[in-house]
Amino acid sequence: MQFPQLFRRAWLPSLAVVLGLFMAVSSCKNEDTPAPVLSITSFSPSSAPVGSTVVITGTAFSATPASNTVTFGGVPATVTGATTTSLSVVVPAGAGTPIAVTSGGSTVTSSTAFQLGNKPVQEITGDITADTKWTADKIYYLRGFVQVKAPATLTIEAGTIIKGGGKEVDPAGKQQGATLIILPGAKINAVGTASAPIVFTSNKAAGSRNYGDWGGVVIFGKAPVNQPSATGFEGGLPGTVGSYSDVNDNSGVMQYVRIEFGGIALLANSEINGLSLYGVGAGTTLDHIQVSYSGDDSYEWFGGTVNAKNLIAFRGWDDDWDTDWGWSGKVQYGLSLRDTDVADQSASNGFESDNFNPGLPATGPNAGLPLTAGVFANMSNFAFSGAPSNAPASKGSGPYQSGMHLRRNTSLSIFNSLIVGYPEGLRLDAPTGTTGTLDNATSGALQLHGVVIANTTTPVRGAGAITDAQAQAFFNTAAYKNQIIASSDVAKLLLNSASFNLTAPNFLPQAGSPLLTGAIWDGKGADAFFTKEPFIGAFGTTDWTKGWANWDPQNANYDK
Template structure:
């Protein structure tokens, strides 16, 4: 009996302990708390941007308080895991703090103030001025460099284009640098220290058309009547200029990223826009990336260019109009196949007049014809089957590698266009007498040494076609003239070109053809191609055995820290 009592007592104690332990056990996870995981960059100048990652931030920007020492920062955007802030004046080196409601936390990383201040530029530049690499420059609204003034920009300088909301006039115009007729820009970067125009948004949040772009206006001829308005809301009008050697300055080793903005329907600012820019101007080693309209557009003028890049543009890569008659050698365009414009994006788009006939009569009206000469150009869109469907990330579709229309007199030599739904569209325009066909008949529109590769959609084998009174049969007969040495390489034979395996890599391309590629030979330099401006390369396309983009080009500007 006594043993039984002891056993019962032991069981009772064990049961009580079990209840106690069970009551003490807590399987609930701790509630998430405010925390800073990291921030980048760890060094930035006053007015630079810093991205803070962490937990339990408030998705409403105003419900967070971020301090750099005792200085409170402006919050640009907010989510529960990320805050993008602007470094405030009075910021101090040390930890960054974030507060939401009653919670506050400081970073374990240390932040330090960068040495480059952000200088905002607005309105007009009315006296000679130099922008230095120890500052970052922010263009807010339209910035005009007035006639007689030279703007000098040092190698390595970063210039940011402000978004529409930063326009101090309230007109919602994206930051745009405009070099007026009679003014000059002297922007000489180097291969190791290029000058960069880019978006004011932080890395990872940049996009097409964040700002306007760079506009040069010169005093070389256009074929427009005097007092013709510029596109995109730029003030002023064309003059009846005639100085073919006018000098708007120098652009060398310059990148222009996330520009191209539409301010009016059918009236846009491009990545690099050139109005009547003369042959005295020096432009080479330029990269336009993620332009919201054309990457490059020439409105008349005589300027010559070499070594130019168009990366992942939205509309056309090379757009010529208003009587442009300069020369261009070495250009490469790499497109995102998922992004195209509603107007149907082309590699080359070339016009001379834009209506039912030539412009009204009068000084500079109708002449000169648009007659540039391009050589050693490469355009790449689809590595697989081309498509003319509306693209996933854009508002339109791809059309032609070359759409030549409206009395254009353009010539293109030793170039390759790969992956368009059609390679060449020869478009007569509105009138036969003054249309593109007249220039074909005269032998002044010259296409020589052209390779059209993988340029046919599955429903059609018509790589070359005519339009608006110029028949497809005539277009094909012209392109296939034996002496012109043009070639069509169907999709089934593209491998014979021995393109580089990284040719279509959007963030790390390599355009050099493989050893033994037929592109390394076969160039034609007769007719307009014999001009002394052109280096008489043996290869077709933009590259032989030298990668001229190396060192200064940036194939991933979306993720580059420019503070």
Template sequence: MNILKKRLYYLFILGGLFAATTSCDNEEKPTPIEEVLAVKTVAPASGPVGTKVVITGTKFDTTPANNTVLFNTTPAVVSAATATTLEVTVPAGATSGLISVTVGGKTVKSAANFDLSARAVIEKQGNISASEKWTKDKIYLLKGFVYVTSGATLTIEPGTIIKGGGVALDPSGLGKGGTLIINAGAKIIAEGTATEPIVFTSNAAPGARKHGDWGGVVIMGKAPHNRLASQGAEGGISGQLGADNIADDNSGILKYVRIEFPGIALTAGNEINGITFYAVGSGTVVDNVQVSYSGDDSFEWFGGTVNAKHLVAFRGWDDDWDTDWGYTGKVQYAVSLRDPDFADQSGSNGFESDNFSGSGEPATGPNNGLPLTAPVFANVSNFAFTGTPHTNTISGSGPYQSAMHLRRNTDISIFNSVFAGYPEGLRLDGANTLAHATAGTLDLKGIVLANTTIPVRGDRGATGVSDAQAQAYFGATARKNTILTDVSTLLLNADNFKLAGPKFLPQATSPLLKDAVWEGKGADAFFTKETFRGAFGTTDWTTGWTNFDPQNTPYN
């Protein structure tokens, strides 16, 4: 009996041990610690703009665009992504500092600074006679006039910085500021992106830059114009316009490009503009180009057929949009914001349009004056003054004049555009110009003039155009033009005229968002038939690629 009890006791003990062991095996194992967003390493830890950088960490998004990477405060494009690695390129405008990564609203930073080193500087002078490529890991310094000659193509990577040397750096000793000149038969392929624009800027240090520090960009093509074949360019640039008459000539691509502090004055009345197009053909692509602080005109077209969209003229010295010598291209979406304290001795205008240069020439001029200067502009906004315009010289060399000075037999047309704060709105100058307007080949429709001292006037010459004639033309009901005494009626953004970081979108109830007119030349297929007047509807196309503070931007 005792033996049986002992056996039962041992079986009971063994059963308990088995049960305990089984119970332990069925318990849940500890849950691993959940991964969180983190930056572990950055390699390399230093380098110039354009350097490829790999960031390792945890919880990155595998879709590159869903990761936001900042080098200090400058965004970088994420080219590849896994859950543990991000590949990025050091962006133009980056400064030394921490790298931050934001995913799903959460942000983490690197443990140590990324040190930005200066890019190597490559000096350029004389002729570029063979095709070459400029890359964003270097800075290119223009010394004197630099020509890309016929047959050569200059390709410029997105994010590349090109600096224009001042007159002291001219290797010829002739005091010519650095200028890039694309000769007829040559090409420039400068195709930046919204996140990595190509920047032409001053060689001066931040805070020391000024209007006209260097020459600018000049493109010469083979499209029609109305000058002699032997006609040369302004500013002492070599070469002649020729007589090729190739309407669709292709000089390349300018896309997402900024040109800052150009427009050097060589002698009185002999300047280079921010960007100058000589007989450039319609095969050339021009889109998203900003010219800032030009010492002469921001944009000027001498003949040619080239079209353009999304242009910005910022704080220029002289005219914003100057058309001459038979230019017949089309432009849509263009905005100008002026510094009220700077204007030219000649009287700065928004538009200045001529068919010939004056100087005693007859209206027909060389080449029979044909083709007539007859571009078509649409959706343009020119902003000069928020209050009563003033015409006195302050920091510049002269006064403001007209939003539109149309003269010397021009046949320009302007649609659905707004001009605010000029002493004069429209100056219709010359009997031949009035004749074009009356015939309808010069066409102004859907125009809004606001805050102008003299909204519309003629040239007041003995054989020219009277104020009454100009006013009768502009005010005809069919033209659907508007004159306002108070710009606030337009319900613009409160920061529309703000020089440091303007905001151009009109308010949701602005009258500019309706009543656009697309008749006659405005019906051309080139134009997107927007409902709004001025350069902006509900989309700010200047976002991302423009810079409204180039004075203080480090370019190294």
């Protein structure tokens, strides 16, 4: 069919327009949809405790959990599940606000504030007779004596908070402050981390906590104790020592653990310690433990063979390292920092060591043997930064006495350690009519090698049956490489200027300090347990307290 020429001329331009419009529309329809931009649109719940899950909703997340970085106020959180529009995240300890998500090279923050909520509280009373686990998403409130009985194991998750109540909340009405007791054959498996230590503390509010608010932690094992089997325990604890003999007994593990405000007095002048160890065996693992504000000794070993590393005794009331009843284990790296306004009526010491009272006779198992013969190495004890005083402490019940009080037939040994700021450095003591402690020293059973005593009024003295001259002759034996640093010469040690700071201490010696070299590892110090460090005291160039120790537990918020 033929179209008139005029019609064709009119129709063709219109056709061209229509085709152009069609092409334009088609082109628009084929363009890609813009890629979604990383965003946070909401999160739920808006308030949650540590360890709980928060779901973050948004866009452009990675579907691979590890490819998303989430922080709460700068604190990293663990992403447990992910889609492109949703992230499941565990609230970290110390969580703040805002919530931030980084993915694909971009970072966005929430416009709504996150509120860290209090953890739920679970009350614990009575006996634990089956395997039990305490988790970091709860706070555990102990009332009265809580005993873990064989064959049960109590497992405590890293970051868990355990609070102890006072006498007034004892459910049995016996006026017994909360105390966690691990009985022979039972175990504790308390493995914290440097970033998530396990904390045992007072149930009182921040700012109102005090020495002896609750009992503490007590572990009973099956290793030898040199007392008769019917002998009872300090502080009103139940039971008797028994007649165990398993030197490798295993009571479990405690690592990265803090114990605060324990040491309650259950009987007159008889308190529970921060950490009490009765007959605990060498199969037990103890390291990175801080005992703070204990109402009695920070640590006390009653027999047993347990070893330990990286211990802190902070602002204790009585002694820091108390050994009795035949303890024969080993400890390396220990720090004591004292509040010199606080001391005990019995006279507070750094080390206090007895075989038992009076130390002799020692004739056989459960009858004075084995002798107390533990070995400490790389210990630092800091008391007075200025002139030491033996006057009653202004906020305590008695005075300071000795950095080391070794008495009653002990064979304790100390290597490569630093004692600073006590009225007395060493008191070598034997009850009148006995010579056991001196005999142990002169025979080589009691060894003090590489010990530095600084800033003391009386560096070395004897007591009881031991004369000053005898004690001084022993300590000053040239081969032992011990040193006495006069108060006027303490600056030559190049101690860290913050060594005595109670709220922000730092114990690393200054560059060039003579303490960084000169360690001696002979005699009992040659044991394979000890890392043969070159330095004297607890620190060389590494601060092993960093990240997990707390120098202000009085004001810590443990409800979150």
